[in-house]
Amino acid sequence: MNYPEPQLPQSPPPAERTAVIDLAAIRHNVRHLSHVVSPARVMAVVKADAYGHGAVQTAQAALEAGAAWLGVAHISEALELRAAGITAPVLAWLHTQDTAFAEAIRANVDVGVSGWDLDAVVTAARELEMPARVHLKIDTGLGRNGCPEDLWEAFVGRALSYQEEGLLRVVGIFSHFAVADEPHRPETDEQLQKFRVAVAVAEDAGVDREVRHIANTPGALSRPDAHFDLVRIGLGMYGLSPFAGQTPAELGLQPAMTLKTTISACKEVPAGQGVSYGFTYRTSEPTTLALVPLGYADGVPRVATGGPVQVDGQVYPVVGRIAMDQMVVDLGRTGLAGTPQTLVGREAVLFGGAGYPGVDEWASAAGSINYEIITRISGRVARTYVDSAAEAEAGVDSPPIALEAAGDAGQPTETAQAVQAL
Structure with missing residues (x-):
């Protein structure tokens, strides 16, 4: 009797949207x-x-x-x-x-x-x-x-x-x-x-x-x-920093979450093109618009128009209203190398640690606080866990684990003084 060949377990597909936790x-x-x-x-x-x-x-x-x-x-x-x-x-x-x-x-x-x-x-x-x-x-x-x-x-x-x-x-x-x-x-x-x-x-x-x-x-x-x-x-x-005007780095802290996805669509548009619901934004000149598949159902505040998105090391603003599942980024005329077709699939990072836009920038765009921005990222966004210290020590890029989310006396001191005194 012939039996079918056993199927080897396959690795899960990469998450389309992920909050990477270091x-x-x-x-x-x-x-x-x-x-x-x-x-x-x-x-x-x-x-x-x-x-x-x-x-x-x-x-x-x-x-x-x-x-x-x-x-x-x-x-x-x-x-x-x-x-x-x-x-x-x-x-x-x-x-x-x-x-x-x-x-x-x-x-x-x-x-x-x-x-x-x-x-x-x-x-x-x-x-x-x-x-x-x-x-x-x-x-x-x-x-x-x-x-x-x-x-x-x-x-x-x-x-x-x-x-x-x-x-x-x-x-x-x-x-x-x-x-x-x-x-x-x-x-x-x-x-x-x-x-x-x-x-x-x-x-x-x-x-x-x-x-x-x-x-x-x-x-x-x-x-x-x-x-x-x-x-x-x-x-x-x-x-993250609890103080206005002080960065995590100034306090000796390292942001743990990076929120990212990839560009899902991209196209060239003429001047005067309306963008997203209500046409609250129209292009002032011919430009390239990129669609980023994260929206308020994923926890990105609907009101955070102007929030930063980094693509290929450059930061671009979200334009128009943020929708339930997506937002639009204006790439301008001279930014990224490539055609609209080749820009599809490029990584788009909303916020993260050193080298990326910060959570505080999104909080500012939303008129909110950094606590809310990270806490509201919804269960629709996969959590991926990495350990950068272990990877650096081993000298290898280990695959991330992706999970779908279901003293009594004294005087006050300056925050910076408290940190500098360490």
Whole structure:
């Protein structure tokens, strides 16, 4: 009997649109920021799928580089990390009445609490007959979640009474800065003072906490007096600057994400040619237009007309309105070598690290911030993971892995001074 020849597995086709994540950059940034905040430890914040970089892969890289904790917004995000085999301490702090507190306790996930959620966590702990690990949050001025100052002493007392019953352990005390990305604003000093008072009240009441934390990436870089025991690193881990007017390179950071695709169509057009919906742009002279297959369904802001796209080492602007699936770039009359036909397939990079347009340029075009630009890149864009450090050490170009996404005292310092002092 004849059997068909076995089919050998074939390599997946290259992604048409990809966000390339350099895990070496993640590790570099974590090591660098760990040095900045030492002897405080680093909590690597991997909420929102690690700001679009991939939560599991980013968490693993951050832990390899010395991060001591992981931080997420939702317990479901923490459970994803546990399901991937990650056993490091994880804190989740944003809940609803439908949050799976019991699952968090069972998975040894720390829970941030600041009000009604304390009783909900205790109810789950009582049913499980297993104590929860909680961090008490004080609102020092941001006005989101966090216990109000006038209720803090009573809130701490309730937590300690539950601790005496064996239903929880108070692991940490924390808060969140509002304007640390603007280092000269006095509100950060005010928040720090309120935080110190809240910590003192809790300790006087008998809280034997493991960690105090309030600083985010801008606080880590500009406020050494806010480092305490733990610093929550988000944006900086991804290699981006939290400060207007300062580049990642000036802060010793390396952007980890490069967003790229290829030109899908190209043609010569006359002067007066309308471009995209609404004809908000018309060509002023004969020119060459290139179609780039990324749009707002992929997470590129619709309003970011003028955003930069690099082709063959030259940067060109997006013209006309960005559509759901595509955008148009005006290549001009004298830019790239080749005919419209031969330009199809050329690589088009929206943003990346050194040598590419920056995320901040797209944020400026969109009237937004760099946090939003990277976080909103949708699941339709494949995430491809590379390790530039390992490749450089080996001296080879290894194939990327492509995945379809489903101290308590001191004065504030200049950010640049904090970095130069390293």
